Amino acid sequence: MFSEADWIALRLTLQLAAIVTLLLLVLATPLAWWLARTRSWWSRPVAALVALPLVLPPTVLGFYLLVALGPEGPLGRITEALGLGLLPFTFPGLVVASLIYSLPFVVQPLRAAFEGIDEATLEEAAALGAGALDRFFSVVLPLSRHGIAAGGVLGFVHTIGEFGVVLMIGGSIPGETRVVSVQIYDHVEAFDYAQAHGLSALLLALSFGALLLLYTLNPRLRSV
Amino acid sequence: MTLPVRRFCALLLIVALVPASANDRLLLATAANFKPAMEELAAAFRAQHPDVSIEPVYASTGKLAAQIRKGAPFDLFFAADMQTPQELVQEGLAAAPVRVYARGRLVIWRAAGDAASLALADLADPRFTRIAIANPRHAPYGARAVEALTAAGVWTLVQPRLVYGENIGQTAQFVHSGNAQVGIIALSQAREPELAQRGSYALIDDALHAPLDQGYVVMRRAADRPAAARFTALLATVAARRIIERHGYTVPPAALE
Numbered sequence: 001m002f003s004e005a006d007w008i009a010l011r012l013t014l015q016l017a018a019i020v021t022l023l024l025l026v027l028a029t030p031l032a033w034w035l036a037r038t039r040s041w042w043s044r045p046v047a048a049l050v051a052l053p054l055v056l057p058p059t060v061l062g063f064y065l066l067v068a069l070g071p072e073g074p075l076g077r078i079t080e081a082l083g084l085g086l087l088p089f090t091f092p093g094l095v096v097a098s099l100i101y102s103l104p105f106v107v108q109p110l111r112a113a114f115e116g117i118d119e120a121t122l123e124e125a126a127a128l129g130a131g132a133l134d135r136f137f138s139v140v141l142p143l144s145r146h147g148i149a150a151g152g153v154l155g156f157v158h159t160i161g162e163f164g165v166v167l168m169i170g171g172s173i174p175g176e177t178r179v180v181s182v183q184i185y186d187h188v189e190a191f192d193y194a195q196a197h198g199l200s201a202l203l204l205a206l207s208f209g210a211l212l213l214l215y216t217l218n219p220r221l222r223s224v
Numbered sequence: 225m226t227l228p229v230r231r232f233c234a235l236l237l238i239v240a241l242v243p244a245s246a247n248d249r250l251l252l253a254t255a256a257n258f259k260p261a262m263e264e265l266a267a268a269f270r271a272q273h274p275d276v277s278i279e280p281v282y283a284s285t286g287k288l289a290a291q292i293r294k295g296a297p298f299d300l301f302f303a304a305d306m307q308t309p310q311e312l313v314q315e316g317l318a319a320a321p322v323r324v325y326a327r328g329r330l331v332i333w334r335a336a337g338d339a340a341s342l343a344l345a346d347l348a349d350p351r352f353t354r355i356a357i358a359n360p361r362h363a364p365y366g367a368r369a370v371e372a373l374t375a376a377g378v379w380t381l382v383q384p385r386l387v388y389g390e391n392i393g394q395t396a397q398f399v400h401s402g403n404a405q406v407g408i409i410a411l412s413q414a415r416e417p418e419l420a421q422r423g424s425y426a427l428i429d430d431a432l433h434a435p436l437d438q439g440y441v442v443m444r445r446a447a448d449r450p451a452a453a454r455f456t457a458l459l460a461t462v463a464a465r466r467i468i469e470r471h472g473y474t475v476p477p478a479a480l481e
Binding site: 066067069070071072073076086088089167168169171172173185186188189190191 | 359
């Protein structure tokens with residue numbers, strides 16, 4: 001049912017989503033913790049910045065990324081100076097774009113989970129002699145496991161479903177940047193509706209399955 | 225509800241209910257590459273026929289055809305190829321004949337450096353690490369670019385370094401942003417001020433690929449509408465031909481008669 005090109009696109013997409021989700025869980029955790037706990041005025045612009053990909057058209061994000069990561073863009077100059085070359089049309093470029101694009105989907109549930117942790121619990125742990133890091137790893141993270149699971153699942157499926165940004169900076173290179181959503185688009189544009197149906201149905205089932213899992217594990221989930 | 229909320233809802237209601245002009249309206253489904261020329265043609269038409277509201281809609285030929293098949297209310301269809309409008313005629317959605325309104329040309333375009341002396345064979349040079357073409361699976365300009373690269377004998381050397389634009393516009397943007405050093409785009413784009421200011425181009429010999437003929441048809445639903453006939457009459461004028469040619473297309477002599 002799937003062609004070889006479809007399988008390549010599927011493998012690439014799952015690889016991208018897995019890498020992005022792992023990186024996001026690491027990067028989003030301190031950010032979400034800070035947003036949940038700080039009283040600084042700066043949390044507002046930072047929260048707005050993090051949430052931007054929720055409302056921005058992906059084409060806007062992709063367009064600016066293409067310009068910024070290009071040879072004359074500020075980020076492109078940095079990556080070239082570091083010997084990394086230019087990121088557009090490369091797999092690492094997609095990872096960078098997806099990190100930005102999926103960030104709010106991981107930060108929001110984490111932040112909600114962190115906000116739900118009672119200050120008194122942390123104070124008790126401190127009174128028992130637990131240091132800041134110890135408190136975080138042995139109290140905060142176990143108490144936030146539902147939020148972490150939610151962030152991971154949402155980040156994963158959202159990266160799988162990403163289309164506009166990839167279309168703008170990917171260049172549709174097989175095995176490198178042609179992810180499933182772009183492959184579906186190419187099928188549709190070439191009037192190959194049967195192939196498009198196969199991959200689309202798979203994405204639909206995968207996304208529904210992931211969300212069903214999420215809501216089954218955590219029926220009280222309100223934050224997403 | 226508080227007063228500001230009520231006012232806001234009332235405003236939304238007004239915006240939602242204002243009718244979007246009910247005049248004699250002509251909707252032109254137009255292949256995106258023809259946009260600059262179509263804007264001028266539409267302006268010329270508006271000057272002559274202020275009573276008709278003419279609205280070009282731009283998208284890829286494939287998307288427009290798909291929309292037409294699902295009942296989109298277009299009156300004329302300006303495709304980027306001949307095959308798609310011919311299929312619509314066979315399906316009974318459009319009224320024959322399909323006429324050529326423009327013939328496109330391919331160019332090698334660079335944003336930085338001089339392209340004027342470049343030939344297709346030069347693209348084999350490894351200094352061009354990224355070469356942009358439109359996706360040959362569904363963009364006519366991409367398919368013709370592949371034919372030309374193959375005919376020039378450099379396809380196998382160039383192919384690993386290709387990046388594919390979703391359409392010819394995105395292909396140009398890949399080069400314009402500097403992310404691809406060189407691209408194969410349409411002459412009509414290279415003539416656009418935004419691109420003409422930044423880069424330079426070399427024409428690709430059109431004997432190396434099948435002709436990039438772009439055909440239009442009148443949709444079945446507009447076959448008896450005088451406004452549609454007035455627009456096709458405008459296309460047959462010398463003034464219209466000049467507009468189309470100025471934008472980097474040739475107009476086959478027999479096409480618009």
